Amino acid sequence: MSQPTAAGVPGAVPAEVPGPAVGTVPDTGTVRVPPGQKPRTGVxxxxxxxxxxxxxxxxxxxxxxxxxxxxxxxxxxxxxxxxxxxFDNFSDLFASQTFPFWSWFRNSLVVAGLGTVFQVFIGAAAAFAFSRLRWRGRRPGLMALLLSQMFPALLAFPALYLMFLKIGDVLPAIGLNTLWGLLLVYLGGAMGANVWLLKGYFDTIPKELDEAAKMDGASHARIFFTMTLRLVAPILATVGILAFVALWGEFLLASIFLLDQERRTLGVGLYSLNLADRNKYFGMFCAGALIASLPPVVVYLTLQKQLIGGLTQGSVK
Incomplete structure (x- = not known):
């Protein structure tokens, strides 16, 4: 006598579920795309x-x-x-005696170029000290740099103006209404975010290299100039690009410090075109703005690989 096969009966043998026929593709719920037609991705x-x-x-x-x-x-x-x-707007701008465009362009190149070099050097030296050396006050110094960035820079403008106004009475070369005085103010703000960015990249360099160099008799200065700076070239290029772009387009401090027409930077000089007559000189202003945008674009295109590498590799330790 055969055993019952009904469900729920003790000892029943479950019936076999019929599977797909041989040679057929199981249905997975996906929509088939006809040959020669691109699938719709929904993006x-x-x-x-x-x-x-x-x-x-x-x-x-x-x-x-x-x-x-x-x-x-x-x-x-x-x-x-x-x-x-x-090209009449360009020719009028270049030939104008009232608005010395090329003097403004030269002043911006001097301030942005020298300021970038010194800011990178000061930031690299400070980051090397915070990253490689061990000294009392190292951590509080880093925290002080971080906290100083939370205060608006506008708070220091009146004090800087009065300070350099008095300095000009003693040292006219670095006083108010001079490019060198403006450059000194820019260098005063060289530390801060740059030091943190540089320190993060310096920490990725193995310290065993420094120890090996010390065993060979190398000093801290020699390690810094001959070995470390070469290994951190990407982050130096990154900080250099950011510093150059920031100094090239800086307007507030330059408008306060530089009063003479010949000593103005490019941003302040072009703004004076709008103050003179916004409607009349608008074409000249746009022509000068196009030329002013070329140096940052050239710098970015030249060092874009180092910029990406420096930002990504220095973000983690």
Whole structure:
């Protein structure tokens, strides 16, 4: 007598579930794409957002370019789409005796170039001391640098103005209304965020290299100049780029310290065009703004690999 096969009966043998036939593909719930047709990924909105962001970023550039090439050269005649092309605004800006454009350009190069070199050196020396040396007050010093960045720089402007006004009476070369005085103020703020960024990269360098160099008789200065600076070249380039761009576009301190027309930096000088007559000199202003944007772009394109490497490798230890 055969055993019953009904479910729920003790000793029953479960019936076999019929499986897919041989040669067929089981249904997994995915939608099949016909041959020759691309699958729909559903990410079209990402591309739309990217295009929208690109248009949003390029619209000011297009407007400035159109106004610089507009022969009318006024704010009223400026439009996003250029209707005519001419280099009259550039020639008028270069030939102007009232607005010495090339003097402003040279002053900005001097301040931004020298300021970048000294800021990188001061920041690297401080980061080496905080990272490699052990001395009393090391941690409180790092915390003090971090806390000092929380206070707005505008609070120090009145004190800096009065200080350099008095210094100019004793040392006119570094007083108020001088490029060297402005450069000293910029160097006073060289430490801070740069030191933390540099220290994070310095910590990634094995300390065994320093110990091996000390066993060979190398001093701290020799280790710093001949070995460490070469190993941290990416972060030095990163800090250099950030410092150059910041100094090149700095406006507030430069507008306070530099009063004479010949001694102004590029940003302050171009702003004086708007103060004179915003409608009349708008084309010249846009032409100068286009030329002023070239040095930062060249620096970024030249050192972009070092910029990415320095920011990523120095972020973790």
């Amino acid at each position: 079209w909105w990402r591309h739309a957002l990217a295009v929208l962001a690109l248009v949003w970023a390029l619209f000011p550039v297009l407007f400035i370019l159109s106004a610089a090439l507009n022969p009318a050269g006024t704010l009223n005649s400026a439009s996003p789409v250029p209707t005519a092309f001419s």
